[in-house]
Amino acid sequence: AILIPEKELTRNLPAGSEVEVTLEIDASRNVRAEVYVPLLDETFEATYDTTNYRQRAKDPEALTAQVEKEKSRLESLREQADENEQLALHDPLTGLANRRLLSERLERASLLSQRTGSRVGLLLLDVDRFKEVNDTLGHPAGDALLEVVARRLISAVRPIDVVARLGGDVFAVLLTDVERPTDAIEVAGRVRAALAEPVRLEGVLMDVDVSIGI
DSSP states (O other): OOSSOHHHHHTTOOTTOOOEEEEEEOTTOOEEEEEEETTTTEEEEEEOOGGGGGGGTTOHHHHHHHHHHHHHHHHHHHHHHHHHHHHHHBOTTTOOBOHHHHHHHHHHHHHHHHHHOOEEEEEEEEETTHHHHHHHHOHHHHHHHHHHHHHHHHHHSOTTSEEEEEETTEEEEEEEEESSHHHHHHHHHHHHHHHOSOEEETTEEEOOOEEEEO
């Protein structure tokens, strides 16, 4: 028997939804599952057809093993949902937030800013002469350069800030809870300093220059 069909479990669940799984075995050896989805405030329930277990009803270990197997299946579904969210909201090359996730975080930060009076900053960056790297050293070298840029951007900002790749050689940094307008300028300076160290690509030492808009 299937505890909860995948189509029933995932029918209305956004990718990456948190779920809380509860499994119970009552005195009659009925096995009930409850899956609660906090984001939707919905609960999915199902009960085993105990016909398949009557012959093993006197063997609690076998029944428990089957329950654990079904629980593992539900956990696998949740892991798959997390993977789907990673693909949907993050850049596959660098692992940074993509344009969609940046838009969501920017909207959320803007609403919070309206309520609290805090400021939000946004830096837009593109890597200078990136096309030359691709043309002279090849696309693998270009991808390696983008990964280096991504790591250095993360190191230059706070954990609460959002670093995103918008496509190609274009990146963005969302600064939340900015106290002064000059803070964004200071962050831009840290970003430029973090990217100033040359990068070795295909045995060639190259300077990294970026254009930054605030």
